Amino acid sequence: MSQSVVTPIAVAAPVVDDEARALVAEVLDSGQLAQGPMVARMEDLGAAMAGTTHAIAVNNGTDALELAFEVCDLGPGDEVVTVPFTFAATANAALRAGANVRFVDITDDFTIDVDLLADAIDERTKIVCPVHLYGLPARMAPICELVERHGLHLVEDAAQAHGASDGGRRVGSFGVGCFSLYATKNVMAGEGGLVTTDDDDVAERIRTLRNQGMAGRYDYVAIGRNSRMTDLQAAVAIPQLERIDAISAARAANADVLAAALDGTPGLVLPASRPGATHVWHQFTVLLPEGIDRDDVAESLRDEQISCGVYYPNALNDLPVYRDHDRVIAGDTPVARAVATRCLSLPVHHGLGRADMERLCDALKGVLSRS
Numbered sequence: 001m002s003q004s005v006v007t008p009i010a011v012a013a014p015v016v017d018d019e020a021r022a023l024v025a026e027v028l029d030s031g032q033l034a035q036g037p038m039v040a041r042m043e044d045l046g047a048a049m050a051g052t053t054h055a056i057a058v059n060n061g062t063d064a065l066e067l068a069f070e071v072c073d074l075g076p077g078d079e080v081v082t083v084p085f086t087f088a089a090t091a092n093a094a095l096r097a098g099a100n101v102r103f104v105d106i107t108d109d110f111t112i113d114v115d116l117l118a119d120a121i122d123e124r125t126k127i128v129c130p131v132h133l134y135g136l137p138a139r140m141a142p143i144c145e146l147v148e149r150h151g152l153h154l155v156e157d158a159a160q161a162h163g164a165s166d167g168g169r170r171v172g173s174f175g176v177g178c179f180s181l182y183a184t185k186n187v188m189a190g191e192g193g194l195v196t197t198d199d200d201d202v203a204e205r206i207r208t209l210r211n212q213g214m215a216g217r218y219d220y221v222a223i224g225r226n227s228r229m230t231d232l233q234a235a236v237a238i239p240q241l242e243r244i245d246a247i248s249a250a251r252a253a254n255a256d257v258l259a260a261a262l263d264g265t266p267g268l269v270l271p272a273s274r275p276g277a278t279h280v281w282h283q284f285t286v287l288l289p290e291g292i293d294r295d296d297v298a299e300s301l302r303d304e305q306i307s308c309g310v311y312y313p314n315a316l317n318d319l320p321v322y323r324d325h326d327r328v329i330a331g332d333t334p335v336a337r338a339v340a341t342r343c344l345s346l347p348v349h350h351g352l353g354r355a356d357m358e359r360l361c362d363a364l365k366g367v368l369s370r371s
């Protein structure tokens with residue numbers, strides 16, 4: 001008896017091609033494994049991706065945020081305004097700098113509510129940190145206007161939005177851009193990060209800080225740290241950065257298939273892009289019909305070899321560690337809370353194709369119709 005083999009569909013899977021393997025081998029043979037020429041090459045590609053004059057490679061996306069905050073001179077008494085519907089790193093980087101975090105709610109596209117942001121800004125506010133969640137840029141025109149009007153710093157959490165743009169301009173170029181190259185991101189190196197900026201001074205300070213504060217060999221000019229990246233990791237990321245537009249296009253094509261096939265499913269809320277914005281579909285996150293048990297849906301899909309993700313099961317400000325923190329202004333964020341209870345991220349990554357998307361949609365519609 002023959003049994004058809006079902007290929008598992010993963011919510012995230014690193015894609016490593018022969019070019020990456022060859023570049024890794026080149027690094028191993030070169031004798032220069034850290035902060036060497038492959039890192040420099042990756043930085044050039046990172047700057048091209050963000051449309052900035054500088055990209056500085058660092059250890060990970062969290063370091064990118066910490067260093068970006070540091071060069072804005074963030075410290076005790078200062079406030080960072082951001083969203084609670086994000087990965088913890090966004091808030092952690094501010095809290096670890098000794099600053100306050102003020103959470104404001106999102107809109108139904110999962111990015112910061114600009115009207116609430118305007119209300120949240122006060123004399124303590126130093127940094128506005130929008131998150132381009134799931135690959136959709138936050139509304140950058142009004143955000144930049146607010147930042148400018150109040151003389152604030154803009155740090156973009158672009159960890160999920162490599163190559164995304166708003167109003168024709170790439171994310172990471174509006175303020176200080178922070179990208180992650182973690183294994184599941186649109187461009188990945190296993191671990192890694194990039195800070196992007198057009199500001200020569202900011203770039204110089206970050207380069208110095210990531211290397212123990214050295215402006216030259218043992219020329220210490222600041223209290224720095226080790227946030228150097230290895231050339232092995234840079235080698236993994238280079239081929240992806242070279243074809244970032246193709247990666248984004250493949251993800252968008254998958255998202256189009258999902259949107260068309262799932263349209264009209266009762267109670268299911270689909271994610272959308274925004275006119276003027278280019279969504280790079282780090283995740284395709286739906287809101288399940290109200291009253292449906294998300295764990296049951298995910299488990300039924302798992303039975304059909306399809307994995308989904310819950311990004312994120314809680315708004316950060318609903319978790320005691322943040323809500324009860326003496327430097328967190330938790331605020332009231334009903335949209336973030338509601339979204340956190342219903343969200344489910346479906347596989348959409350560029351290692352998948354149309355047939356995978358169709359199998360996924362059939363499976364999801366089947367599960368929902370039985371629920």
Ligand SMILES: *Cc1c(COP(=O)(O)O)cnc(C)c1O
Pocket residue numbers: 060061062063086087089090131157159160179180181182192193
């Ligand atoms: C992944 C991620 C980070 C942190 O990046 P790491 O490389 O894991 O340190 C920060 N913010 C968001 C929104 C992320 O998704």
